Amino acid sequence: MVSSQNESSLLSSEGDSQRTQYPYVTGTSVIGIKYKDGILMAADMGGSYGSTIRYKSVERLKQVGKHSLIGASGEISDFQEILRYLDELILHDNMWDDGNSLGPKEVHNYLTRVMYNRRNKFDPLWNSLILGGVKNGKKYLGSVSMIGVHFEDDHVATGFGNHLALPILREEWREDLTFEEGVKLLEKCMRNLLYRDRSAVNKLQIAKITEEGLTISQPYSLKTFWNFAAFQNPTVGAEGSW
Amino acid sequence: MTKEHANWSPYDNNGGTCVAIAGADYCVIAADTRMSTGYSILTRDYSKICKLADKSYMASSGFQADVKALQKVLSSRHLIYQHQHNKQMSCPAMAQLLSNTLYYKRFFPYYAFNVLGGLDSEGKGCVFTYDAVGSYERVGYSAQGSGATLITPFLDNQLKSPSPLLLPAKDAVTPLSEAEAVDLVKTCFASATERDIYTGDSVEIIILNAKGVRSETEQLRKD
Numbered sequence: 001m002v003s004s005q006n007e008s009s010l011l012s013s014e015g016d017s018q019r020t021q022y023p024y025v026t027g028t029s030v031i032g033i034k035y036k037d038g039i040l041m042a043a044d045m046g047g048s049y050g051s052t053i054r055y056k057s058v059e060r061l062k063q064v065g066k067h068s069l070i071g072a073s074g075e076i077s078d079f080q081e082i083l084r085y086l087d088e089l090i091l092h093d094n095m096w097d098d099g100n101s102l103g104p105k106e107v108h109n110y111l112t113r114v115m116y117n118r119r120n121k122f123d124p125l126w127n128s129l130i131l132g133g134v135k136n137g138k139k140y141l142g143s144v145s146m147i148g149v150h151f152e153d154d155h156v157a158t159g160f161g162n163h164l165a166l167p168i169l170r171e172e173w174r175e176d177l178t179f180e181e182g183v184k185l186l187e188k189c190m191r192n193l194l195y196r197d198r199s200a201v202n203k204l205q206i207a208k209i210t211e212e213g214l215t216i217s218q219p220y221s222l223k224t225f226w227n228f229a230a231f232q233n234p235t236v237g238a239e240g241s242w
Numbered sequence: 243m244t245k246e247h248a249n250w251s252p253y254d255n256n257g258g259t260c261v262a263i264a265g266a267d268y269c270v271i272a273a274d275t276r277m278s279t280g281y282s283i284l285t286r287d288y289s290k291i292c293k294l295a296d297k298s299y300m301a302s303s304g305f306q307a308d309v310k311a312l313q314k315v316l317s318s319r320h321l322i323y324q325h326q327h328n329k330q331m332s333c334p335a336m337a338q339l340l341s342n343t344l345y346y347k348r349f350f351p352y353y354a355f356n357v358l359g360g361l362d363s364e365g366k367g368c369v370f371t372y373d374a375v376g377s378y379e380r381v382g383y384s385a386q387g388s389g390a391t392l393i394t395p396f397l398d399n400q401l402k403s404p405s406p407l408l409l410p411a412k413d414a415v416t417p418l419s420e421a422e423a424v425d426l427v428k429t430c431f432a433s434a435t436e437r438d439i440y441t442g443d444s445v446e447i448i449i450l451n452a453k454g455v456r457s458e459t460e461q462l463r464k465d
Contacts, residue, residue, distance in 0.1 A: 151284060151288050162282050
C-alpha cells in the first residue's frame with residue numbers, strides 16, 4: 001500500500017498532469033481543394049462538447065497573413081492558441097519591414113514544426129490543420145496532423161472528411177475547376193458529411209483565397225434531401241415497427 | 243492507484259516500401275509514393291526518397307513526421323560537414339552518421355525504416371540497411387517497410403547474394419546490369435502492390451551511376 005501511494009504521488013506531479021490530454025470542445029471536418037484561381041476551403045461552424053453540439057458559430061477558417069488560409073478541426077482552444085502563435089509569426093514577419101511576406105508553404109512548414117515539437121514533448125495540440133494559399137501565382141494546399149504528419153496535395157480533408165469527402169474529391173476534382181464548380185463540389189462533400197457525420201451542423205462557411213486576396217463567406221445552410229422512397233411509409237412492410 | 247495511460251500515440255505508421263540494389267558501378271534506390279494512415283490513403287503522390295549528398299540517397303518508410311525530421315537533421319549535418327571539410331560526405335560516412343543519429347534517440351526512437359543507397363569512393367554501388375534504432379550493415383540489396391517481407395525473399399532468389407559468413411568475403415554487389423536491376427525493382431513493387439495494402443499508387447526509382455543521377459516513375463495499382 002505504501003509503495004503504491006508513493007507511485008501515485010510521483011506520477012501525479014504538476015509536470016505529468018499537463019501531459020495526457022483529451023479534447024473537450026471539438027470541430028469536425030475541414031475540406032480544401034485547389035481550383036483554377038486559388039484555393040477553396042469549407043468547414044461547418046459547430047463546436048461539439050463530446051456528444052453535445054454546444055457551439056454553433058465557431059469560425060474554423062481564418063486568414064493568416066497576406067497569402068494564407070488556415071482551417072482547423074479538433075480542439076478549439078488549441079486552435080485559438082495556434083492562431084496566437086501565427087499572429088506572432090506574422091507580426092514578426094511584418095516588423096522586418098523588408099517587403100517580404102511568409103507564403104503558405106512557409107506557414108505550413110512552421111505549423112508542422114510546432115505540431116511535431118509538441119508531440120515530442122508528449123503535449124500535443126489536438127488539431128488537424130489545413131493550410132492553403134497562393135503566392136506569386138503558385139497555389140499551395142497542405143495538411144498537418146496533431147502528431148506532425150504532413151503533406152500537400154490538390155485536395156485535402158481532416159477527420160471524417162478523409163472517409164466521406166476525399167473519395168468524392170478524388171473522383172470529381174479537376175485542375176481547371178471554376179469558382180462556381182469548386183463551390184458546388186465542396187457543397188456536395190459538405191452535404192454528404194452532414195448526412196453521415198453526427199457532429200456536423202448545417203451552418204457552414206466557404207473560404208476562397210486567390211492571388212488577389214481572401215474572402216470567407218457569410219454562414220449559410222445547405223439544402224438536404226430526404227425524399228428517398230425507403231423513407232416514405234417506412235413501416236409499410238412491418239406493422240408495429242417505427 | 244493505477245498509472246494514467248495516454249489515449250493517443252506519438253507514433254503512426256504511414257506505410258510504404260523501400261528497396262535498394264547495389265551494382266558494380268551503379269545503385270538503384272526506389273520507394274512507392276503512397277502515404278496511408280490506418281485504412282485510409284492520405285495522398286498518392288508522396289516521395290519517401292531524400293537526397294542527402296551527391297552520392298547518398300536515403301529511402302525511408304514508417305512514421306512520416308519522424309522520417310521528415312530525420313531527413314532534416316541529416317541534411318543540415320551534411321551542410322555543416324561541407325562547410326567544415328569543403329567536400330561532400332562519402333556514402334559510408336553518411337551511413338555511420340545515420341546510425342549515430344538514430345541511436346541518439348534510442349529511448350524515444352525515430353520510427354523510420356531506412357535504406358541508404360549510393361556510390362562509395364571507388365564508384366561501386368553500396369547499400370546500407372537499418373533498423374529504427376541505428377543497427378546497420380552494408381549489403382548488396384535490401385528492402386524495408388510494409389512490403390519488405392514480400393520483396394526480400396524474391397530478391398534473395400533473384401540476386402543470389404553470397405553468404406556474408408563466407409571467408410574470404412565475397413562481393414555482395416549484383417553482377418546484373420543497370421537496366422536489369424531497374425526492371426527487377428519494378429517487378430518487386432508490382433508484386434508487393436498486389437498483396438500489401440500499404441504499397442501502391444506509383445514507384446519512384448532513383449538510379450545513381452558515374453554519369454550522374456536519373457529518376458524514373460512507374461505507375462502501380464491504386465487499390
